[in-house]
Amino acid sequence: MVVSSDGTLSSTEFCLAAAVFSEQWRKFNSALPQWSWVPSPKRPWISHNKEEGYLSVENVILPELNEEGRRDEDLIEKEECSCAEGDEFIDAAVLIQNDGAGAHHYDFHVVYSASYRVPVLYFRAYCSDGQPLLLDDIEKDLPLNSVEQLTRSRWLFITQEEHPQLNRPWYTLHPCGTSEWMKLLLRDDASAAQVEGIPMDKYLISWFSVVGQVFRLRIPLEMMNLGCT
């Protein structure tokens, strides 16, 4: 089964590709946290039993860019209730920590878009204590050339959309250009692997090799061996 020439894929093909993607990731990319499949809850008024869901990897701490620049108070209004009450007892057995806001954690979901017929990357970022980060803060985490690419590119830009399952605003790489660049990418990948066409279940690997770059999440070379089934 070969990828269609217009760069899109069907919902069933997405599920298959997701399974292959997470399995290959486990094999070749075990240094990073692993993807898991989150099935969509069954809606009682829909009759078919087709499996639907999305890929999720959570609590990813992005590979370090540089050591400078995480100011403690660059987050939004964090007022504190000054109702500090001590315990009557001074506790000698506790380690006082003063780590600041802590690392930035990222959650990534790969969700299928029925209207564009492509996968869409949804993501959000938050501090260790759960405070969500805004786009300005996220952009500071991304490598410089990602940010440039995003602002200039017609095909790859960040917008805020409502997550289709969780019904909360998440950031996403807008899918309107995906089928166009996937078309070109698959053609190039096929000729590089010297095959007629890339098998459908490798779609997500190709796709992620582009979108993952935005966050410095690389697909190792072995995983890119797309010619074999």
Add this chain to the structure above:
Amino acid sequence: MVDQGKESILQFAPFQSAVDEGFWHRLSSLKLNKLGIDESPIPITGFYAPCSHNQVSNHLTLLAESLPPESSEQSFVPAISRGNRNRCPVPGILYNTNTLEGFQALDKQSLLRAEAEKIWEDINSGKVEEDSSVLLRFLVISFADLKKWSFHYWFAFPALVLDPPATVVHLKPAAQWFSVEEAESVRTACNDWRNMCSTTDVPFFLVSISSNSAVTIRHLADFEACQREGHKVLFGFYDPCHLPNNPGWPLRNFLWFICRRWSLQKVHFFCYRENRGFADLELSLVGEASISNVQELRNHQNMPNAVGWEHNNKGRKTSRCISLAKTMDPTRLAIAAADLNLKLMRWRQLPSLNLNVLSSAKCLLLGAGTLGCQVARMLMAWGVRKITLVDSGKVSMSNPLRQSLYTLDDCLNGGEFKAKAAVKSLARIFPAVEAESVVMAIPMPGHPVPSQEENSVLEDCRHLHDLIDSHDAIFLLTDTRESRWLPSLLCANANKITITAGLGFDSFVVMRHGAGPLSSSDEVKAGDVNDLSAEVGTLSLMENIRSQRLGCYFCNDVVAPIDSTSNRTLDQQCTVTRPGLAPIAASLAVELLVGILHHPSGILAKAEFSSSSDSGYEQPLGVLPHQIRGSLSQFSQMTLVGHASTSCTACSSTVVSEYRKRGLDFILQAINHPTYLEDITGLTELMKSAGSFELDWDYEGGDEDEECVEI
């Protein structure tokens, strides 16, 4: 690594809290839909997992599913599923107050003691052996400010205090304590424990090492059996902490339990930590704690002291506050969505779209009727936020059908003032709009003013002058010709972008006025020139030098505006038009404004036609015509140009300079004596010299260029 032999106190790294946004969303909806003002404590479930990163500790997390499910849950919140290796459930309790004062007034000491008491009882009753997660029972106090979308909260992880504190005999990485065979066996045993659904989320266990280095993981209840078998036993637990010299918080209550239950003076413990889903014996620690007064503790009747309120990330013991306004506040979400829409247009189709100029343009709409309502909506769709509506009327029963901002409610009780109702309606559509209303009638020539009303009319003129000065673009959307005269004059005077839309029964005109005749420095001083006609001559010369201006609404007229409404029957007084006209004309008016704002010459832009090549600059928005006239009966539309007339009653330099010289006196005179305007502009002369001929509204005078282009 800690030196052996020194009696240093065993210091525990505190548990750290993390609250997922989804928890706050769910709490908000629970509070709004179910709890109301009920402040009873809510049982919740926290989740944690052993540390899996050598530089970052794991947290006790609250998720959406931490709150009990509502019985008629519409959203698909998954129930807590057991057997998730990354989500060991821990029981907790939430006290959510209704006010900030209530939150601050909570007796934190006694709440902490109450939860510590439960742990104490569970230790004594044997509950811990059934469900060891009760050792980690926690407490949260919170106040959800649902107006500002901010949440104040504070976690407490109650820990029973050992007095005197336990000391460290040794503490080292597990790989250094186990022998090679033991290490291998431990890894396998732990991985098996973690891979089985029934045990993966059990956070306390025994590591039983037999004499031949075979290691098994057992439940706490098997301790006596392990002792009988003569095995070495370590007390193991999932350790969220990553630090090499400190065990995590769970060990505190665990030690108390071990003392109480088995009276061990020396406790060997195993801080279990992982990497990539497998046991990591470099990161995990094995240690030995010494509890000096263990016999005394065993017989301890009363509950020991408890500590555990969380320190914030600066090390201070105080509550925290998180603001979710940006992701929960519907107004902010609406603004973000609207901006996204326009940005997508710019990204995908129109890279030169200037969203800043649109969002900062201040638009004044004179008239809040069929045209006014539609223009306001279209402006908002383009991202214009600052809109002022001027209308003296009230919403009447027939209005809602054609005037898209009003509903039946606005008509009741005599009817709301249109300007005010329009502003409210705009805010309901888009909360971030900055809309203002002015309830005011526009003074009109041909409607003479009785002297007792003079002051209020002059006040209105002044007000209108100020409004026009303080806005960037003015839309003339009233329903009579004469009501457009004063605004046209004032706009010409202030050199503001002005767009007129007018409706016939089945035809419309939309046009942009040309630039004003005088720059601000062209002041005509009062005493300079006595002879009016000489003045007119000089000034029209200046005008020609100043290149041909485009005309205004009145430039094509050869009579001054007069009272067009009195002496007519009711149906003639109301403007009756085909309903489709107003939305078309209003939309064109707004698109015309957007075109002007993007044109490099702005108000001075020449008239453009689709076939012309005289504008070398290719506009992405298309051509910028001067006038658009359309006919519904033909479903046709054409663009026209009309240049400014030196005899115009509204925008000619004669009139504007007269206004600058004499101000409101001039206005009053024009209002009360309509022929005055014809006199000073020379129209009277023109009419006399022309003799008698039919004046055809659609017929242009001789000295104007005109191109008719069918679209």
